[in-house]
Amino acid sequence: MTCWRRLPALLPALFLILAMAGCSSLPGRPGLGPEVQRPSDVMNFGVLYKQNCSGCHGPEGRGGPAFPLADPVYLSIVNDATLRTITAQGVPNSLMPAFARSAGGMLTDQQIDAIVEGMRKNWAKPGILAGVTPPPYSAPLGDPKRGTQVYQTFCQSCHGPGGKGGAKASSIVDGSYLGLVSDQELRTDVICGWPHLGAPDWRSDVPGHPMTAQEIADVVAYLAAQRPKFPGRPYPGQPSRRRK
Amino acid sequence: MKRLQKIFEWLDQRLKIGAAVREAMYHRVPRSSGSWFYVFGSSAFLLLLLQVVTGILLALVYVPSASQAWNSLQVLNHDITLGWYLRAVHGWGSNFMVALVLIHMMQVFLFGAYKYPREFNWVTGVFLLLFTLGMAFTGQVLRFDQDAYWGLGIGASITGRVPLIGAPLVHLLLGGPIIASDTLSRFFDLHVFIIPALLLGLVGIHLLMVLKLGINEWPMPGRLVRRETYLKEYEDLVQRDGVPFVPDAIWKDMVFGAMILGSVLVCAAVFGPFGPRGVPDPTIIQAAPRPDFFFLWIFALLALLPPYMETPLILIGPIVVIALLLLVPFLSGEGEKSWRRRPVSVLTVLVVAVTLGALTRFGQEAPWSPVMNGWSGLPVPAQYLKGRSALQRQGAIVFQEKQCRNCHSLGGEGGKRGPALDSVATRLTPDELIRQVLQGGGNMPAYGHNLSPAEVTALVSFLDTLHPPGVRPARDFAEKGLPLLDTGHPAKH
Numbered sequence: 228m229t230c231w232r233r234l235p236a237l238l239p240a241l242f243l244i245l246a247m248a249g250c251s252s253l254p255g256r257p258g259l260g261p262e263v264q265r266p267s268d269v270m271n272f273g274v275l276y277k278q279n280c281s282g283c284h285g286p287e288g289r290g291g292p293a294f295p296l297a298d299p300v301y302l303s304i305v306n307d308a309t310l311r312t313i314t315a316q317g318v319p320n321s322l323m324p325a326f327a328r329s330a331g332g333m334l335t336d337q338q339i340d341a342i343v344e345g346m347r348k349n350w351a352k353p354g355i356l357a358g359v360t361p362p363p364y365s366a367p368l369g370d371p372k373r374g375t376q377v378y379q380t381f382c383q384s385c386h387g388p389g390g391k392g393g394a395k396a397s398s399i400v401d402g403s404y405l406g407l408v409s410d411q412e413l414r415t416d417v418i419c420g421w422p423h424l425g426a427p428d429w430r431s432d433v434p435g436h437p438m439t440a441q442e443i444a445d446v447v448a449y450l451a452a453q454r455p456k457f458p459g460r461p462y463p464g465q466p467s468r469r470r471k
Numbered sequence: 472m473k474r475l476q477k478i479f480e481w482l483d484q485r486l487k488i489g490a491a492v493r494e495a496m497y498h499r500v501p502r503s504s505g506s507w508f509y510v511f512g513s514s515a516f517l518l519l520l521l522q523v524v525t526g527i528l529l530a531l532v533y534v535p536s537a538s539q540a541w542n543s544l545q546v547l548n549h550d551i552t553l554g555w556y557l558r559a560v561h562g563w564g565s566n567f568m569v570a571l572v573l574i575h576m577m578q579v580f581l582f583g584a585y586k587y588p589r590e591f592n593w594v595t596g597v598f599l600l601l602f603t604l605g606m607a608f609t610g611q612v613l614r615f616d617q618d619a620y621w622g623l624g625i626g627a628s629i630t631g632r633v634p635l636i637g638a639p640l641v642h643l644l645l646g647g648p649i650i651a652s653d654t655l656s657r658f659f660d661l662h663v664f665i666i667p668a669l670l671l672g673l674v675g676i677h678l679l680m681v682l683k684l685g686i687n688e689w690p691m692p693g694r695l696v697r698r699e700t701y702l703k704e705y706e707d708l709v710q711r712d713g714v715p716f717v718p719d720a721i722w723k724d725m726v727f728g729a730m731i732l733g734s735v736l737v738c739a740a741v742f743g744p745f746g747p748r749g750v751p752d753p754t755i756i757q758a759a760p761r762p763d764f765f766f767l768w769i770f771a772l773l774a775l776l777p778p779y780m781e782t783p784l785i786l787i788g789p790i791v792v793i794a795l796l797l798l799v800p801f802l803s804g805e806g807e808k809s810w811r812r813r814p815v816s817v818l819t820v821l822v823v824a825v826t827l828g829a830l831t832r833f834g835q836e837a838p839w840s841p842v843m844n845g846w847s848g849l850p851v852p853a854q855y856l857k858g859r860s861a862l863q864r865q866g867a868i869v870f871q872e873k874q875c876r877n878c879h880s881l882g883g884e885g886g887k888r889g890p891a892l893d894s895v896a897t898r899l900t901p902d903e904l905i906r907q908v909l910q911g912g913g914n915m916p917a918y919g920h921n922l923s924p925a926e927v928t929a930l931v932s933f934l935d936t937l938h939p940p941g942v943r944p945a946r947d948f949a950e951k952g953l954p955l956l957d958t959g960h961p962a963k964h
Contacts, residue, residue, distance in 0.1 A: 255743030257548045257555050265750055278848040282871045286850045292859075292867035322865070322872045324847075397860030403932075404862040406925035407869070459924030 267335050272345025275338055279326060288350055289423050293323070294415060299352035300428055301419040304364045310343045321409045362418055362429060362440040365411060369441060374449025377442045381432040390450065396426065399450060406458020414447045495682055499713030501705075503689030505720035508582070510727035511575035512681075516674065517728040518568040521735070522606075523671075525561040526663065533613070535659035537652035540615040544747045559739035565607050567735050569765050572603050577820055580799070583808030584687035586696045590800035592684070595677045597796045602670040604765065609662035611763045615655060616747035621760035623650050625773065632782045685709065686720075690808035697805060767834030768827050774839045775830075838887035841877040845885045852882035859936060866933025869926045873918065881937075889915055896937045896944035903945075904931045 269275060281291065288297025295301075315336070317325035326332035327339060334342075378390065387393025390400035398404070399413075417438070420428040430437040438446075483489035532551065534543040547554035576596060579585055585593035608626075612619045623645070630644055631637045646653025688708055714720060745763065762770050776784060810817055842849070851867045859867070870876060878888040885891075899907065905927060911917030922930070938944045 253556075253740045253743075255555070255559055255740050257743055278844055280847065281850045282845070282847040282876065283851075283868050290850070290853050290856070292851055292856055292864040292871075322868045324872060392860070397862070399861055401860075401862045403925040403928035404865055406923070407865045407929060457924070459926070459928045 270338065270341050272341055272349065275342050276345065279334065294412065295421060295423060296346060297350040298419055298422055299350060299355045302346065302351040303356045304361050304418060307343050309364065310346065311339060314339050314342060318409050321412065322407060362443050366440065366444050368410060368448040368451055369444030371448040371452040374445035377446040378449055381438055381446065400453040402455040403459040405454040410447060410451050413450050414443065417443055417447060496717040497715040498682060499709045500686045500716050500720050501688040501708050502712045502714050504686045505714060505723060506689060507723055508578055509686065510724050511571050511578055513724040514728040514731045515568055515571040515575055517732065518564050518571060519674065521564045522561060522568065525557055525564060528557055529561055530663060535655050537615065537655050540613065540655055541747055541750055544614065548744065555744050556739060558744035560735060562745040563735045563738045565610055566764060567731060569603055569607050572600050576600060581810040581816065581820060582687060582690050585800040586808060587698050587701055587804045589684055589687065590804060592677060592680050593800045594797055595673050599670065599673055599677060602666050602673065605666050606662065607763065607765055609658045609666065612658040613662055614747045617749045617760040618746060618762060620650065622762055623654065629785050632786055692809040692811045695806050696808060768830035771830040771834035841888055842886040843877065845876040846871045846874040849876055849884045855881060855937065862929055863933045863936055866929035869930045870933060873922065892934065892937055894938050896935045897942055898945060900945045901931050901935050904934050
């Protein structure tokens, strides 16, 4: 008959559990909204950025192999329309993919807007360039010959003679490297630098002596002129098999 | 008290079930069987009752229509007081029930309880297991989320492989050529009418047989079962050393049952209901549907089988397994009961358990399915970018952009279809890296035409940096000055 004496001890425990079920703070209670959102319904910037961009541009917009988008200097130079276009359509002949559905990607236009808005809200620092006239985000290529001079003045100290790499920074004239980046990307690199890698922006290549818009256009033209016709091929003249 | 007894007598004169109930309660069972090992069946039964009660409550709200099923679960989860808890209890009850049925079966097998004269207890038990799994499967379908789609898709593709009648069978199962509203109606029917009716009916028969044939005695090594003598021996044992089922044996069942019930309630409260996960929409390719826990091993098995074995194994396998299970008591209906003297049986149980466990574990990790958004969503680990050149950084971008990351992990994150590449440079020389990337091999696609020469150069210059600090990367024999590393992958030149 032992059972009848033990059972009452168990009952209160059971009731306790049931009573606990009544309170809304139980860990098992599902949160609002479906457990897994329809991917096209995700509008949260953090989630969108993490799932779609962090692989290349790094967690939190810096520290990845591709350009650090969270740079406030960059964000005060580039406008929203450009950010939107690049995100939606990618950059042709580069490794930046298109994300808009209309261009074969997975994101809706609203999601792309949310990403652009989120980058501004989370990473921009309005006023960081107060009192400075920054060079325009984009401009036609300048004169590569003058660019050689500009290179020696502003870049050689780190990237070495001819851009082949120096004590403080690597080669930026490698054929394969140049074959993979767009001219605009080179321009963005020169203007904004890569703060987390110690690459200076246009004002600090030579301290106290910011580059002029013309000098920037020229040095970019100089780098672009180093791009081989068939990048990555040991034997020039052979057509690239690239299909893009 | 007196009055109560009067009422009972009045009822019994008309219903005539008092004798049967009394017989069931006080029938004598071997003292040795009032053991903690004999409680699993009764608590599986208890959970069945729990499932019936919670299931009826859920059916009050659930709408078995393809367009509304998912939404009605949202209503249950969020708009109805404790609706989520009801779902959670039903879901966890189901998991516990499958587990208990399996454990019960294992215990019966190891204790030789299926032997003469209890062969049909075992046979009905096998069907009870099948029906329980059927309930678990159809229940998962009723969630009608991504995972349900998985289950249905697999179920349909298995059925579709049946020779000759495959297509009509799929039609019957899904109520049409595709998964649609009729499909859900069918599974609703199965889950709330057909299988429960069979299950409850069969449970009745199963219990009746337990009562009539008596509970298996504790197996003694060396005490053999013989058809001619067993019944008499059992009768003697019960007379000599038996106890009435109530209360001497039942209290353990009740204590264990209460514990199980408590665990279900606690699990439901702590871990909550299962799903519904994302809406079922085959156009969402990011979806990574997973079956419920007890079907994960099938998921793993299907993924691991080489294609040429799939159809025969899938079609013949289940028939063979079920046939073997059903034949067990007829193949060894007599003889030794104790697991101490039946090493083959013990080994069988162990092998089956380990296999199912390993497959389940595999199913959870699903290393064969690529991480669909690894390329864009998993950052390149910072230590692999420190002090790298512009070209190597581009190589890392190529690695991401070409979706290598979906199959290969870096820093523990990424797909597991291919090997982790954190130290690939110690295994392969740059030439071998180029060959692997361009020509693929194993289960890796050949990238030859999808990579430009610049991309290959950048990629390989990045891959060649992937080695632990201080360990030199692998190099050709031809290259001078570098000691060859013993990597187990000698350069093949």
